[in-house]
Amino acid sequence: MTFRQFSRFILLSGNCPVRSYSLHSNGVLKVEHDRRNLRFTVSLRNSAGDAEHAVLRYTLTGEKHVDLVSTVVPETFRGRGVAALLSKAAMDFLVEESLKAHVSCWYIKKYIEENPRSAYKDLVIN
Known part of the structure; x- marks a missing residue:
């Protein structure tokens, strides 16, 4: 199953902007x-109709x-491109x-290696 990006927009949730990335593959996935x-x-x-969440977490380490x-x-x-998204x-x-x-x-490291955009690699601190 592959995903293709087709739109980006900003939602406002209270005072906190939430950026969403919409993708489709027989439906819509939104980050x-x-x-x-x-x-x-x-x-x-999931197949039972229960909500599950895929999450990428980060921390602020400086300004x-x-x-x-x-x-x-x-x-x-897993294996459907959700982590890549x-x-x-x-x-x-x-x-x-x-x-x-x-x-x-480890997965984000792999993603950067497999998607060698200079804009990405220039932002990584070794």
Whole structure:
């Protein structure tokens, strides 16, 4: 299953802007960037109709520095590009905000290696 980006927009949730990245593949997946809780989230429905969440977490390590800490995808949704979608949203956030990042998460490291955009690699702190 592959996902293609088709739109980006900003939602306002209280005083905290939440950026959403909408993608489609027989439906819509939306990555929400929750700046207050320092995470990117995709809400998913499993076969029983229950809500599950894939999450990429980060921490602020300085005024213009973050640490991309972890990516967790529910087991039933692994291998479908959800972690890549979260990683792309996080990396695009770094580019848009001119941030530098230490990458602690093994999956995000893999994503950057497999998507060798200079805009991404220039933002990674070794």
